[in-house]
Amino acid sequence: MGNYYQEEIECADRGQIRAWQSERLVEQVKFVWENVPYYRKKMEEKGVTPEDIKGVDDLYKLPFLSKADLRDAYPYGLMGAPKEDIVRIQSTSGTTGRRVIAFYTQNDIDIWDDCCARAIVAAGGTKDDVVQVSYGYGLFTGGAGLNGGSHKIGSMTLPMSSGNTDRQLQFMEDLGSTILCCTPSYASYLGECVEERGLKDKIKLKAGIFGAEAWSEEMRQDIQNKLGIKAYDIYGLTEIAGPGVAFECEEQRGMHVNEDHFIAEIIDPDTEEVLPVGSYGELVFTSITKKGFPLLRYRTRDICVLSEEKCSCGRTLIRMAKPMGRSDDMLIVKGVNVFPSQIESVLLDQGYTSNYQIVVDRVKTTDTIDVYVEMAAENFTDNLGKLAQKEKALVAALKSMLGILVNVHLVEPKSITRSEGKAVRVIDKRKI
């Protein structure tokens, strides 16, 4: 049981952090060159050798990896360690093409658990906490990652997995869970149930660690109020480790990247040019300690901004803002770029729930976009005049945010299916 607030690393001088990163990067590039022929070939094609990489300043010379490379190299082409050293795989849901499979050595798992332990400690966790892990277990990284982090701290861990809401609430009450880990969508649903069943005074939750999907500040407020907790964001992706690549501290102003294991860059997604810190662009990660699946310059497709400003929590680890969405989540409707997160932000701002669905279609040659959003029980009305008035107000608010006409449908409470994992927010019928 260690101390997972590692001040000497998390609050180190930025020059020191860069020096550690440089040292690890140089070693990692050599390792990949020798052990991953797929990437070596990419380096050769670009005319780069390990001797060209002397530190972080040379990172830009390395080729990128993308989801397409992962598919090409499927299943073993990017594995770095011999098969006998691999102890685990995790995988993505594979909703958009072939599954991604990531490999871990025991040391990779230990590092990953440490990263998640840091996240739990940053959310106030100690060995006295009861950590309810309600992310899915199995191939998805959510359950395994937070479970491992909670064990490292020595907290009592409830490996609930997602679903079976009655049992979740019963354990939460009977065992006095203090920290809840799940997707924000599921947290929101659990919050709704806690309110309805009058459980707020019976539960002991103090914090929640929510990630795996985009969620707005307004949704954070809503979850915090419903569950009576402080809600912390956590970021990660299967290709790089799983949850714990970055985590939020008590300031709740962006997620600190675990820079002793991952180097973050922001690039222009079109030109692939590296952008200065503070610019919006696509997040790219380089794994500098992982051996089972050592990805260099992996393009995440998450659109985000980094900040090097020292955080008032004392940590100097670079911070990433909440990703505003994935470049592949972005909808182009009537020629305009629309992120589902922009719509969510308007809905919550106008007092609606985070239970909504966006349906995009094409009628003849014209795109249409419809938003179905539930009314909160206390605002529910079936008076058609009042409904039309409310819908009109929402149409105007969405138009001012997006610049296009969105058809709004206010629907009854509980009529949109709840999600126990990542929510399905968008149905794009143009692609069906």
Ligand code: DLL
């Ligand atoms: O979602 C890992 C994870 C599990 C993170 C539990 C946090 C908590 P994947 O299924 O591979 O891995 O999906 C990765 O999810 O590229 C982002 O687009 C999105 N994502 C993850 N965390 C956040 C977050 C896990 N905090 C993809 N905010 C990433 C916004 C997030 N999007």
